[in-house]
Amino acid sequence: MSGEPGGAAGRTTGPSGGLRLAALRGGFGALDRVAPEVGARWAVRIWCTVPRGGGLRRDERPGEGERSTVAVAPGRDVVVETWGSGEPVYLVHGWGGWRGQLGAFVAPLVAQGRRVVAFDAPSHGESAPGFLGPRRSTALEMVDALKAVTAAHGTPAAVVAHSLGATVTTIAVTDGVAAGRLALLAPSAEVLSMTRTMARHLGYGERTRSRFDRRLEALARRPLRDFDLTAHDVTVPVLVVHDRQDKEVPHADGVRVAGTWSDGTLVTTEGLGHRRLLRDPGVVDVVTRFVAASDGAQGSSPAR
Template sequence: MRLPRGVRTTIRLTDRVAPALVARVALYLWCRPAGARRPAPIPGGTRWTLPVGAGHVVGQTWGSGPRVYLVHGWGGHRGQLAAFVEPLVAAGYEVVAFDALSHGESGPGAFGPRQSTLPEMAETLASVVAAHGAAHAVVTHSFGGTTTTLAILDGLTAARVALVAPMADPLPYTRDLAAVLGFGEPTRQRFLALMARRSDRPLTDFDVARGVETHDGPLPVALVVHDTQDKEAHLADGERLARSWPGARLVTTTGLGHRRILRDPDVVAEVVAHVTAP
């Protein structure tokens, strides 16, 4: 997150006299997906719109066969996973991709334009799967791995899941937000309380690595792919999630970063091989 000159100083000074106000600002920024508002859709396929809650989700479907869902990350859109569509369709799968609420072409979520939460994204995936049919596999990127894992812990079923550059637990990243904005630990705790109230879930639910480690039900066969130089989702997240997930396999790359990893031919081939494995 880049701030205009002087903003951090203003927030730091305001934190001394009005920490509740700063906590509300932090909540707004944390729940605000950054990125392209109207990115170009993936070529081809059948475009669809699905009512979800008070809003609507826009997506596309290609091919026929067992269904593979593509789930983008925070501030992302379905077009970022375009490289997976053609090889999966060629392998005999139906591919379903969509923009989460308050992302891409989809409408606002329950908290208004450009606002969303992890649980809302997880519930949106569950709604899309309920409408389009059972998932054979889910291919995810970044925060989409977190939301998909939360959905799985909440009962979503799939045979396989591929987690590209996932976050194991978003909460440690709130310390990064505090450092960037310049507010202290007491205000961070206020912000976490506001976030728990908005999400209507205990914050421990967001530690999905711990969730899969203690889960007493079946889990999909998991592949975790992470770049050693990822500056947005820490490599330690991918490593921790792979360790926690029973039977998961970790594949690392170097030099692809957080987004180019989605277009790398070797990564695409690795993910497709995982999805299509017997």
């Protein structure tokens, strides 16, 4: 499993984008009628293609840290960057992102006496391509990368994760990564709604979607429900930050995720969308205080 709604297939704004989407929908509609298996293979290829965009490459780091690599598999290394000393706090980017996007959290966490560890997932940022080749990856591969990085750099005192990175982090924790606290920014609640969104966007029906889902499960080597945050029992403290105007992952998903776990807390923001919350001073402050386990770090009121 990989991708997010509006990923590689969703970058269809403007006249040329509209024509591309119309062509995609026509092709998928025809294949759904006569060759749904072919359509499913095509859809999986699109799903696993890492998107590109200026906003995805924003660099909020206060300066360069200590750079190293960690092997996820033979010949497939991920780039890691660290700042400060103390208990490690990990920054996990989302689909199509990179470690620099979460750079606004570095200086405040270092000031709290933490060692900040950020990495680029396979086929993301400066890391080597994943097993599917350049510009392609899967969420399971991102999970394996997080496991490898934490094994090399120490048990997480906390993890700060964005979007698909929240799903990746949750799976890694339920698989045995012993994180002390989780701060999940704009998390998606469950993957099956994402596959339905993609089907509507690309114009294919249930014949293709059912085969698409089975192919994703085979690729992930685990049930798609494992990628639903609401299916897991997370017992560590969890802070969920989500914006009401998020156009990529609905605010309702954050509400569901925060309400699923016994020690979950929701912070709602206004007007920050899906990515601006990564550099908003109010969000950075509330997440830093949560990670430091300070009094008043959690709460259900807006962060700004």
